[in-house]
Amino acid sequence: MNKSQMREAILAAKQSKGMSWEAIGEATGMSPVFICSACLGENSLLADQAEKLCGVLGLPGEVGAALQVYPEKGQRxxxxxxxxxxxxxxxxxxxxxxxxxxxxxxxxxxxxxxxxxxxxxxxxxxxxxxxxxxxxxxxxxxxxxxx
Amino acid sequence: MNKSQMREAILAAKQSKGMSWEAIGEATGMSPVFICSACLGENSLLADQAEKLCGVLGLPGEVGAALQVYPEKGQRxxxxxxxxxxxxxxxxxxxxxxxxxxxxxxxxxxxxxxxxxxxxxxxxxxxxxxxxxxxxxxxxxxxxxxx
Amino acid sequence: MNKSQMREAILAAKQSKGMSWEAIGEATGMSPVFICSACLGENSLLADQAEKLCGVLGLPGEVGAALQVYPEKGQRxxxxxxxxxxxxxxxxxxxxxxxxxxxxxxxxxxxxxxxxxxxxxxxxxxxxxxxxxxxxxxxxxxxxxxx
Amino acid sequence: MNKSQMREAILAAKQSKGMSWEAIGEATGMSPVFICSACLGENSLLADQAEKLCGVLGLPGEVGAALQVYPEKGQRxxxxxxxxxxxxxxxxxxxxxxxxxxxxxxxxxxxxxxxxxxxxxxxxxxxxxxxxxxxxxxxxxxxxxxx
Amino acid sequence: MNKSQMREAILAAKQSKGMSWEAIGEATGMSPVFICSACLGENSLLADQAEKLCGVLGLPGEVGAALQVYPEKGQRxxxxxxxxxxxxxxxxxxxxxxxxxxxxxxxxxxxxxxxxxxxxxxxxxxxxxxxxxxxxxxxxxxxxxxx
Amino acid sequence: MNKSQMREAILAAKQSKGMSWEAIGEATGMSPVFICSACLGENSLLADQAEKLCGVLGLPGEVGAALQVYPEKGQRxxxxxxxxxxxxxxxxxxxxxxxxxxxxxxxxxxxxxxxxxxxxxxxxxxxxxxxxxxxxxxxxxxxxxxx
Amino acid sequence: MNKSQMREAILAAKQSKGMSWEAIGEATGMSPVFICSACLGENSLLADQAEKLCGVLGLPGEVGAALQVYPEKGQRxxxxxxxxxxxxxxxxxxxxxxxxxxxxxxxxxxxxxxxxxxxxxxxxxxxxxxxxxxxxxxxxxxxxxxx
Amino acid sequence: MNKSQMREAILAAKQSKGMSWEAIGEATGMSPVFICSACLGENSLLADQAEKLCGVLGLPGEVGAALQVYPEKGQRxxxxxxxxxxxxxxxxxxxxxxxxxxxxxxxxxxxxxxxxxxxxxxxxxxxxxxxxxxxxxxxxxxxxxxx
Amino acid sequence: MNKSQMREAILAAKQSKGMSWEAIGEATGMSPVFICSACLGENSLLADQAEKLCGVLGLPGEVGAALQVYPEKGQRxxxxxxxxxxxxxxxxxxxxxxxxxxxxxxxxxxxxxxxxxxxxxxxxxxxxxxxxxxxxxxxxxxxxxxx
Amino acid sequence: MNKSQMREAILAAKQSKGMSWEAIGEATGMSPVFICSACLGENSLLADQAEKLCGVLGLPGEVGAALQVYPEKGQRxxxxxxxxxxxxxxxxxxxxxxxxxxxxxxxxxxxxxxxxxxxxxxxxxxxxxxxxxxxxxxxxxxxxxxx
CATH class of the missing domain: 3.30.1160.10 (Cyanate lyase, C-terminal domain)
Structure with missing residues (x-):
């Protein structure tokens, strides 16, 4: 699962859960700006951060693995x-x-x-x-x- | 006097007076960021603001006139x-x-x-x-x- | 359904209904220019506006959802x-x-x-x-x- | 006198006369937008239009000649x-x-x-x-x- | 059928018929340059012109419809x-x-x-x-x- | 005298003589398009062609020499x-x-x-x-x- | 078969035959540089040249047809x-x-x-x-x- | 004397002496292509090469010094x-x-x-x-x- | 198998083996920087080097063949x-x-x-x-x- | 004195003194790479470093002042x-x-x-x-x- 597929999976889960970045930030103990940037593929998470995010959004382990990959930033x-x-x-x-x-x-x-x-x-x-x-x-x- | 000549005149006066942007901001009652941007030629001043700045830095009226001209922004x-x-x-x-x-x-x-x-x-x-x-x-x- | 698929769906429906942007504007109570820009993916609609448009062109709810997404403008x-x-x-x-x-x-x-x-x-x-x-x-x- | 010198001469005269583009337009019987574009060097004037403008702003004949030259548009x-x-x-x-x-x-x-x-x-x-x-x-x- | 598919269909038919642009121009009563540009997707045809061309090359109606669409010119x-x-x-x-x-x-x-x-x-x-x-x-x- | 100075000299002489490119072409036995391109610095002339042009416009020999220099084309x-x-x-x-x-x-x-x-x-x-x-x-x- | 497919087919055949461009040039009576450029899609061949090349590399007629198409040069x-x-x-x-x-x-x-x-x-x-x-x-x- | 002034001096001397690059190459024992590139400012000469060239063209020592400077290549x-x-x-x-x-x-x-x-x-x-x-x-x- | 497919295959094998570039370099007797660049498609390997790498990572022969292809460098x-x-x-x-x-x-x-x-x-x-x-x-x- | 004038002054003094960057680095107690970059205008010096450099090369105080100005890097x-x-x-x-x-x-x-x-x-x-x-x-x- 690459960053682009990861991103689609997260945005879809976020929408179906109806959670805002603010709420996701609060639930994972991170800043909404930072967690959003990681989900869009512009930052990487540590293993426990990735796990926590997947727990909150009900996402499988491969999303968590993709979140830990070091991104190529600024592509978009x-x-x-x-x-x-x-x-x-x-x-x-x-x-x-x-x-x-x-x-x-x-x-x-x-x-x-x-x-x-x-x-x-x-x-x-x-x-x-x-x-x-x-x-x-x-x-x-x-x-x-x-x- | 164009914006570029104005800018040189102000930076020279500022250096000879030994004033910081912070001090200039305080002396003119404007934010250091804003007054700096106007002196570099990225914003215009109102007549009384320009006059005040010229007073603080001991600059002639033609600098004050140039400060009121509406700039073409982002040139540099x-x-x-x-x-x-x-x-x-x-x-x-x-x-x-x-x-x-x-x-x-x-x-x-x-x-x-x-x-x-x-x-x-x-x-x-x-x-x-x-x-x-x-x-x-x-x-x-x-x-x-x-x- | 992304903006690009939405756009294809709307243009196809518009053609098969034989409606002009003028007529669509009138039927939805919006300006032809604005409604056209939203259909091409350059503006977003409010929920009731999207619903009205889908009603006029006989389009399913997922088109209406896509119309409400905030676009990345100027891509073309x-x-x-x-x-x-x-x-x-x-x-x-x-x-x-x-x-x-x-x-x-x-x-x-x-x-x-x-x-x-x-x-x-x-x-x-x-x-x-x-x-x-x-x-x-x-x-x-x-x-x-x-x- | 080239377009760039012409432009400087006109803007200086305009400022010393304290005339707006609106006023110049009225005095010459042309639209303020058009006359402004010609003075900036983006359109040419006919001989009588150039003469009228020079009369209004008190400018010499070489400015009028420069105004009649066909410009290279869009340079700026x-x-x-x-x-x-x-x-x-x-x-x-x-x-x-x-x-x-x-x-x-x-x-x-x-x-x-x-x-x-x-x-x-x-x-x-x-x-x-x-x-x-x-x-x-x-x-x-x-x-x-x-x- | 978009312009690109239309173009492929026409070039294939032209080759299998062995017709030159000159011959196609003559058969349709249009200039070889113009008809070629329309077939490449750089100009649109009127309904009867499109019909005539499809007749000459034995192409289906959807090619004729695509020929009437107003193109985005200069893409190549x-x-x-x-x-x-x-x-x-x-x-x-x-x-x-x-x-x-x-x-x-x-x-x-x-x-x-x-x-x-x-x-x-x-x-x-x-x-x-x-x-x-x-x-x-x-x-x-x-x-x-x-x- | 470089091509740019040559060009200014020729355009000034042309204007003061009131000659069109058509007339200059006729007087020198060359096409107006070609002679104009050489005068603008986009083509070179042979010695006798340069001499003829200078004769027609009353220009000194250094202009004729500059006209024979092989230009760097397309600079403008x-x-x-x-x-x-x-x-x-x-x-x-x-x-x-x-x-x-x-x-x-x-x-x-x-x-x-x-x-x-x-x-x-x-x-x-x-x-x-x-x-x-x-x-x-x-x-x-x-x-x-x-x- | 377009130029890009043609190219893949030829490079694969060349590799499986283990022939160098030098050898292909010799076998077809053309320069290695020229025949290589035609195979990469930067030049076209005459019918008999294309046929000879297909014979040497054991390639079907559609490759030969593609080799005769006039290319758009310099694309890579x-x-x-x-x-x-x-x-x-x-x-x-x-x-x-x-x-x-x-x-x-x-x-x-x-x-x-x-x-x-x-x-x-x-x-x-x-x-x-x-x-x-x-x-x-x-x-x-x-x-x-x-x- | 910078490379650009050096170049002007050499081209002027070459023209007044009426020497070709071929002749200059022969007189200095270097290839016409190489010596021309050094004179245009795209290669440097060793001290004795520079001296020889200046001798041939009757140029002063500062030209010879400029010829030995290591150039920034490809500027034009x-x-x-x-x-x-x-x-x-x-x-x-x-x-x-x-x-x-x-x-x-x-x-x-x-x-x-x-x-x-x-x-x-x-x-x-x-x-x-x-x-x-x-x-x-x-x-x-x-x-x-x-x- | 092109360079891009080769690269995906190697990165996947590297991750599943849990080997670092350092370890791969040591196992193959090459510098980690060089071997990494070859695996990303920026350098080619000799036959025995490619074989050794495939052995270390358990990769099939077509990966080894792709590693020997001379790359087009700097594409990314x-x-x-x-x-x-x-x-x-x-x-x-x-x-x-x-x-x-x-x-x-x-x-x-x-x-x-x-x-x-x-x-x-x-x-x-x-x-x-x-x-x-x-x-x-x-x-x-x-x-x-x-x- | 701006960075460009400073640079010319230093390079001239360096040449007339016949000193290498290595020697200048040693004489000023700085790395040859760093001191060279400051002299070219890509880094600034502290007051005492600037003074030392001016001493070594026999340059006036205004060069020392220019060396302390914070540069706009990467301009060339x-x-x-x-x-x-x-x-x-x-x-x-x-x-x-x-x-x-x-x-x-x-x-x-x-x-x-x-x-x-x-x-x-x-x-x-x-x-x-x-x-x-x-x-x-x-x-x-x-x-x-x-x-």
Whole structure:
């Protein structure tokens, strides 16, 4: 069972159980963003995490095995880029990428925000003028080594 | 004076004054991220904001006029993409773009997070295992119109 | 049933019923442009809208379920771009994109015309020198936030 | 004087006169969209139109000569595409291009909407929930010749 | 039956009948270039034209129906571009595109040669130093509208 | 004097003399299309042809020398491709490229139409329904060698 | 049987017969390079050549028919370009393309080396410091027509 | 003096001396192809070779120094690719790349023809049916290491 | 059996045997990096090497035959480039490519590091601050030939 | 003084002093690879490192200031990629990228080799069959966070 078949199996089980990513996150003790990314095939799970997820969604062991395979990440990016929701995220990097370089490096020195030692959360903030999406990205600062 | 000349003038003044974006933000009553993006030429300022900034950095009126011009955004993206700091931000969209679509649309319905009615902050969280960069993106949810 | 199978099912039913998009729009109380875009897989319908459409075209419930799935938009753009009808629309943006930025922002300030809070209509204006296609695009103006 | 120098001269004169495209359009008896596109270098003017524009803005004859030169159109498209206002227009073609092909050809037969025998207007519709931008594109339908 | 299946069916019938495009053109009263383009899926036929073609080649009604569908044009261009015969045509545009703009617009004014209201013929001119291919492209001149 | 400076010099002289390409062609005994392409820098002239052209336009010997340099052809293609007049020519290759391969190779065998041993003419055919541009491309057929 | 199936059939027969391209070339009276290119689908054969090849490799008539079809050339180039052997050939053009233009046109005048009226051979030259590959490309010089 | 200035100086001296690459090669004891490539900036010379060339063309020492700098190769490839002479060479790789892989690796085993330990010559073969360009590429075969 | 089927067969056998690349390398007397690359389809094996591998993993002879086929290398590069592990390797070339050219050519003269006469090893160096990956690339220096 | 001017100043001083990167590294107590990358503009130096380098090469303070600026990395990659030395490094990633993912992740788990907490050395290993270039890349392993 490859990542693509695994993904179909999980999405089908999720829909028939009527569970949200929020609920799946809670039931497995993981963040909804992370568990969703693993189910879509963009992260791998440890054996016990995979087992717990399969228990929650009633999925067979081969799905759990596929969840532990180390993925090739970012395969669907080009395809997703035409979608307005994903493009807006990309636009933030287009418009503010240099700004973030200025502000982060001023605060931390020459280096980067890790996208590996990294977590992300999505929150909904209700607002009478229109609810707001709040994304919190949290990555370790890695200074460039000089040698 | 075009945006590129404006930008050089501001960065030179900022360096000679020895002011950080944080300090400039405080002195002008704006967010450091926003004021930085306007100085780099990615956002425009209102007349009084431009005047305040010129006052803080001791810059002539033509800089203030250039700050009010509506910019063509995102012009430096392709050039910045080879830089590791900017690429890591892009990688977050590559790896998590579809996940964010799943999680945001499950919480809010079919629509997008605006990159126009949008704010962003950068924070430094100290950590003995290595300080962390925390980015907070806050955008209005816009549902797709059906007509 | 994915969006692509849904689309084939709808186009086949539409052809065998001999109904135009105009007629389908009227029968479902929606705009022909919008209902067509949803049937091609570029927009999602609400449950009652999907049901109404399936009723009009005599389609089973799984088509209605597929119509409610939030689509990944713009997937066929690169493929369509070689077609003269679509290229001409693109050419309008190529030739007049900067003009529209000038004129819209002069009238409204720094911001954009939303493509989300957005409607579009197609009209035929008869003319002895050759009938004319009239497209009316109507999008909410969104001012850039300054923060 | 080439198109690029012409453009700079006109934009500078426009700014020092404090005239809007609307006002320039009225003073020259042309549409603000068209006259703006000619000033940006995307359309040419007839001799009398060029003369009238130079009169209104107090510009010398070499600007008028440059306005009559037939331009190479669309040169700034790739550069403008990163700008959110222009991208949203492009997104409309990405998301609705196939829909427009369906609806236009159903109404008119196999053919295209001309981008040459073509006019466009921009209107502002005030709305308490947020003003709206209305674009009206009007192009002659050209049927494919069969021979 | 989609355009691709239609095409296969026609090419197979043409080969088994041993008919040239010239002969098919003559038998159907259409130009060999046009009828060939319709059979390859780049143009649509009217009902009676489709019927006549199916009669000539002994093809069933579903081929005739597919011939009347409005095609998405230009889908095979990128694939064909590596072929020397097609590349040479492209090279003519590469080398002479600007020349044709100069000469056509000098003769006709600011505008284009239509590729929609357009016909083309291929002739063979025998020559002892090597036969020559003569292509005649005939398109309506469309002047840019000024408004 | 390089090709780009040569080109500017010739276009300026042509404009001040008020001569059309047609007239220049006649005065030099060459085709207007060919002489125009050489002046734009896409073909080279023989010494006597260069001399004749310089005589007609009153240009110094260094222009004549530059005209004899063998050019790097096709340098402006990507830039010209956004122009509607040039794009329409390209569209003809996009839509009809495969058709021309079918029809030419059926008449001549496996090979190509040369773009080197090649001439082209532009004619204006007056028509009450709109004048027509007629392009005649004439290239030697080159059969593929089998060895 | 299309070119791709033809190719598989020939490569399988070649392998089971244990024949080299050299041997096949000799047995059919053609160059190993040419016959190999025809078998891979990049050139067509005349009827008697195809028959001879099928005889040598014990292949049925439909392979012979496929060998006579005029191919769309160059379809596998992008795919082959990552292979070091093919990239090195490309690198020769990258590094020496302009040099060859200089040297060839100095010897022959303004024109090209034909890739149509063209032959190529591969030789192995033994050398104690490492054997050498010798490629001999032989193409007719075609002078640009001036008209 | 950078490579680009060096190149201009050499080409100017070569033209004023009226020497061909053939003559320059003979006078310096190097191949015309190699010396031309070094003068265009695609190869470096040893000190004595550079000195000899400068002697032959009457060029100052800084040209000789620039000739010894190790170049960044292939910088003009994209620009040259639109030129028919260079494209034909590229086409040979497009059409025959896979064939050459088959034939070379059959003769030599798994490996490549070096483009570094490599020489090339251009010859003119007179022929009443049209002179022929003969290119001889000679590269060391390098077998892939297995370890 | 093509390379892709071979690869699937080997990866499945490797997983069911529970062997690491390290163990497979040891059992076959080859480097883990090399044997892994051959199994993924990026290198070929000699007959006895292929046989040994099949023996170790219990695979049939057709896998061994497929391992001896000379591969088309680098086919999966574009696909792998979105993966962070592979991108970081690419980034090293992006950031340090010119540096390596400077340092290598200063030490060795004008030439390259061969990627053909080349070996590579991966080592794990334990470190309390985080284990380190050490890659050792070892390639023959090839000086550019001057002729 | 920007990075590009800084780079020119350093390379000129290095040449006139006749110092190698090895000697500069030794004199400043840094690795030749690192110091070279900083001088080319791909890394920044700390104040005392910059001062030391300027002392060694006799450069003014503004060069030292420019060396401390945080660079936009990778800007010359596309330009360098046509150079054979740089392409060979890229080819290693093309051919072995997936292999390295397999072998590294088998040894370390799901994660990456850092290109930030990273060092690299170049060594020359003399060999009678041809000297060898040995590159040692040493990067911290970063495991993907699961949250």
């Amino acid at each position: 990016y080009q395809e997703m880029l035409s979608d307005p929701l994903v493009y807006r995220l990309n636009e933030v990097v287009m418009v503010y990428g240099e700004t973030l370089k200025e502000v982060i490096q001023e605060k931390f020195g020459d280096g980067i925000m890790s996208a590996i030692d990294f977590t992300m959360e999505v929150d909904k903030v209700e607002d009478p003028k229109g609810d707001r999406v709040v994304l919190t990205l949290n990555g370790k600062f890695l200074p460039y080594k000089r040698w | 993206y392709q050039e910045m993409l080879s830089d590791p700091l900017v690429y890591r931000l892009n990688e977050v969209v590559m790896v998590y773009g579809e996940t964010l679509k799943e999680v945001i649309q499950e919480k809010f319905g079919d629509g997008i997070m605006s990159a126009i009615d949008f704010t962003m902050e950068v924070d430094k969280v100290e950590d003995p295992k290595g300080d962390r960069v925390v980015l907070t993106l806050n955008g209005k949810f816009l549902p797709y119109k059906r007509w | 753009y690169q493929e369509m771009l070689s077609d003269p009808l679509v290229y001409r629309l693109n050419e309008v943006v190529m030739v007049y994109g900067e003009t529209l930025k000038e004129v819209i922002q002069e009238k409204f300030g720094d911001g954009i015309m939303s493509a989300i809070d957005f409607t579009m209509e197609v009209d035929k204006v008869e003319d002895p020198k050759g009938d004319r296609v009239v497209l009316t695009l109507n999008g909410k103006f969104l001012p850039y936030k300054r923060w | 498209y790739q550069e403008m595409l990163s700008d959110p206002l222009v991208y949203r227009l492009n997104e409309v073609v990405m998301v609705y291009g196939e829909t427009l092909k369906e609806v236009i050809q159903e109404k008119f037969g196999d053919g295209i909407m001309s981008a040459i025998d073509f006019t466009m207007e921009v209107d502002k519709v005030e709305d308490p929930k947020g003003d709206r931008v209305v674009l009206t594109l009007n192009g002659k339908f050209l049927p494919y010749k069969r021979w | 261009y990128q694939e064909m571009l590596s072929d020397p015969l097609v590349y040479r045509l492209n090279e003519v545009v590469m080398v002479y595109g600007e020349t044709l703009k100069e000469v056509i617009q000098e003769k006709f004014g600011d505008g284009i040669m239509s590729a929609i209201d357009f016909t083309m013929e291929v002739d063979k001119v025998e020559d002892p130093k090597g036969d020559r291919v003569v292509l005649t492209l005939n398109g309506k001149f469309l002047p840019y509208k000024r408004w | 293609y990507q830039e010209m491709l956004s122009d509607p007049l040039v794009y329409r020519l390209n569209e003809v290759v996009m839509v009809y490229g495969e058709t021309l391969k079918e029809v030419i190779q059926e008449k001549f065998g496996d090979g190509i139409m040369s773009a080197i041993d090649f001439t082209m003419e532009v004619d204006k055919v007056e028509d009450p329904k709109g004048d027509r541009v007629v392009l005649t491309l004439n290239g030697k057929f080159l059969p593929y060698k089998r060895w | 180039y992008q795919e082959m370009l990552s292979d070091p052997l093919v990239y090195r050939l490309n690198e020769v053009v990258m590094v020496y393309g302009e040099t060859l233009k200089e040297v060839i046109q100095e010897k022959f005048g303004d024109g090209i080396m034909s890739a149509i009226d063209f032959t190529m051979e591969v030789d192995k030259v033994e050398d104690p410091k490492g054997d050498r590959v010798v490629l001999t490309l032989n193409g007719k010089f075609l002078p640009y027509k001036r008209w | 490839y994209q620009e040259m690719l639109s030129d028919p002479l260079v494209y034909r060479l590229n086409e040979v790789v497009m059409v025959y790349g896979e064939t050459l892989k088959e034939v070379i690796q059959e003769k030599f085993g798994d490996g490549i023809m070096s483009a570094i330990d490599f020489t090339m010559e251009v010859d003119k073969v007179e022929d009443p049916k049209g002179d022929r360009v003969v290119l001889t590429l000679n590269g060391k075969f390098l077998p892939y290491k297995r370890w | 590069y574009q696909e792998m480039l979105s993966d962070p592990l592979v991108y970081r390797l690419n980034e090293v070339v992006m950031v340090y490519g010119e540096t390596l050219k400077e340092v290598i050519q200063e030490k060795f003269g004008d030439g390259i590091m061969s990627a053909i006469d080349f070996t590579m090893e991966v080592d794990k160096v334990e470190d309390p601050k985080g284990d380190r990956v050490v890659l050792t690339l070892n390639g023959k220096f090839l000086p550019y030939k001057r002729w | 990659y596309q330009e360098m990629l046509s150079d054979p030395l740089v392409y060979r490094l890229n080819e290693v990633v093309m051919v072995y990228g997936e292999t390295l993912k397999e072998v590294i992740q088998e040894k370390f788990g799901d994660g990456i080799m850092s290109a930030i907490d990273f060092t690299m050395e170049v060594d020359k290993v003399e060999d009678p069959k041809g000297d060898r270039v040995v590159l040692t890349l040493n990067g911290k392993f970063l495991p993907y966070k699961r949250w």
